[in-house]
Amino acid sequence: MYTQTFEQVLDDLYETEGIHVCILYRIDGTPIAVRTPQDTGVLKVMLWLEKQINNVLREINKEGLTATTFEFKDYQIFITPTSRSTVLVVIIDLEAHHQLISIEIARAKSIINKCVS
Amino acid sequence: MEERVASGIYGLDEIIGGGFRERSINIINGGIGVGKTTFGLQFALCGLNRGKKVVFISFEMSENQIIRDCKQLGFEEIEEHLSAGNLRIVHIYGEDLMFPSLDILEIIRESHTDVEHQLVIIDPLTHYSMYLENEKRKSISSIFMNLREIGTTVITLEGSDGNEEVNQSSIMPLYLADSVLHLDYLGFGELFDRTIHVVKHRGSKHGEGLYPYRIESGLGIVVISSESDIDKVTATYEFDKEFMTAIQQAGDIDQRLAKRIELLRHNWTHNESPEYILNLVINDENR
Numbered sequence: 152m153y154t155q156t157f158e159q160v161l162d163d164l165y166e167t168e169g170i171h172v173c174i175l176y177r178i179d180g181t182p183i184a185v186r187t188p189q190d191t192g193v194l195k196v197m198l199w200l201e202k203q204i205n206n207v208l209r210e211i212n213k214e215g216l217t218a219t220t221f222e223f224k225d226y227q228i229f230i231t232p233t234s235r236s237t238v239l240v241v242i243i244d245l246e247a248h249h250q251l252i253s254i255e256i257a258r259a260k261s262i263i264n265k266c267v268s
Numbered sequence: 269m270e271e272r273v274a275s276g277i278y279g280l281d282e283i284i285g286g287g288f289r290e291r292s293i294n295i296i297n298g299g300i301g302v303g304k305t306t307f308g309l310q311f312a313l314c315g316l317n318r319g320k321k322v323v324f325i326s327f328e329m330s331e332n333q334i335i336r337d338c339k340q341l342g343f344e345e346i347e348e349h350l351s352a353g354n355l356r357i358v359h360i361y362g363e364d365l366m367f368p369s370l371d372i373l374e375i376i377r378e379s380h381t382d383v384e385h386q387l388v389i390i391d392p393l394t395h396y397s398m399y400l401e402n403e404k405r406k407s408i409s410s411i412f413m414n415l416r417e418i419g420t421t422v423i424t425l426e427g428s429d430g431n432e433e434v435n436q437s438s439i440m441p442l443y444l445a446d447s448v449l450h451l452d453y454l455g456f457g458e459l460f461d462r463t464i465h466v467v468k469h470r471g472s473k474h475g476e477g478l479y480p481y482r483i484e485s486g487l488g489i490v491v492i493s494s495e496s497d498i499d500k501v502t503a504t505y506e507f508d509k510e511f512m513t514a515i516q517q518a519g520d521i522d523q524r525l526a527k528r529i530e531l532l533r534h535n536w537t538h539n540e541s542p543e544y545i546l547n548l549v550i551n552d553e554n555r
Contacts, residue, residue, distance in 0.1 A: 158494050177460050181452075185476050236456035267459040 153203055157266040164259045169247025172197065174240045175233070175263065177213050180205045183237065188259065196226050196242055204230075208238055229256060233263040270471075273387070273420045273501050276314025277307060279491035282498050283475035285468060290385070291416045292353045292470070293394075295441055298451035301484050302462065304327070304424035307451070308389040309338055310488040311422045315387040316349045321380040322387045325372060329361045329391070331357040342486035356380070372539060373414045384478045386419040393423045393441060404440055405488035414445050451481075462490055473501050473535055503534055507542050 157175070165173045170195045173186040176179040187197070203221075209215040211232050218231040222245065229241045239260060243252055272287035277360040281287045288294050296307045305328075312322045326334060331350075336356055349355040356379040372390070380386050415421045425441060427450065442448050448467040455461060459480050466474040477500075481491045511533040519526040529546065536542055 158496055177454070177463075177478070179454060180455070181463075181478060183460055234458055236454055236458045236460060 285472035302451035
């Protein structure tokens with residue numbers, strides 16, 4: 152079932168070393184699936200993200216923004232559309248293995264796109 | 269365990285604890301074209317096919333329109349139920365009601381006089397002539413209280429499309445209802461275009477996510493949820509040892525506490541042990 156598949160994809164992505172948060176948003180700002188840690192270290196970043204996400208989603212939807220990255224304290228926030236109506240947000244350590252994570256994100260994007268399109 | 273009334277929506281009851289509570293008010297909220305009326309029709313047909321009596325109060329569609337819509341969805345049996353007297357469809361204009369809350373209740377009570385519990389659908393409740401301007405909360409509360417005595421009700425409510433300010437009076441019923449399900453429709457043609465969110469569901473475990481749904485010919489609304497979605501609202505019964513210990517300890521303090529912990533056991537859906545919480549409760553109650 153496709154909902155089970157993309158849930159599994161998010162679980163796998165979340166397990167990648169260096170990734171703290173994975174959130175799949177609908178383009179109107181509604182979170183579809185959320186993977187967050189139990190600890191509160193990344194909470195400040197997520198609170199900041201909540202204030203920005205609707206603006207970024209609007210740019211993706213209306214202006215065709217394809218991807219964006221923010222650096223915030225010790226974290227990096229990747230925001231990338233996965234389909235016409237969904238956007239993936241990944242929060243990673245600044246010192247994480249970015250190449251590996253990029254490959255994992257690209258893989259996840261591809262599967263999520265197939266599931267939701 | 270409390271009896272539940274099937275919603276009639278495929279895939280929904282699994283995420284709302286088995287269905288609607290008996291004698292409850294359940295609001296289906298959403299914008300244009302999300303399927304609110306379809307929801308009401310499915311609820312009605314499901315109840316009818318299980319032997320219930322149903323009253324469908326329509327402020328917008330005539331009986332013929334409702335029959336036509338049902339047939340287009342594949343619910344051909346609606347005419348049989350109408351002929352058999354199990355279903356009554358009432359089409360009214362809000363402006364024609366002298367005392368809206370009283371008139372509606374009178375219509376419903378008159379429809380099936382020999383029945384203790386029936387299903388009621390009101391589509392939609394948004395009509396502002398339903399209640400007096402300066403007594404909105406009291407009026408709605410009064411209607412709801414009486415509807416609960418009559419049976420289990422599904423009410424559709426026109427939500428805002430996000431571009432207008434939320435009108436306080438239009439959302440008042442949401443606060444007073446037992447359940448609120450919000451339907452959304454984005455129009456992108458993808459899986460999460462149409463979604464249902466359980467905003468509240470009093471006294472019941474329910475899914476807290478966003479669930480995609482489709483409207484399919486022959487079936488109506490079908491909610492799509494994953495196994496993990498359903499697992500999240502299903503009791504695990506994996507920690508019986510911890511619960512039995514706590515129930516015994518609680519019983520030494522107060523039998524009512526023991527019953528509450530037993531209730532928790534039947535509703536424990538988490539994969540983690542309840543030990544911390546149970547110890548907390550027992551220690552607190554022991555003081």
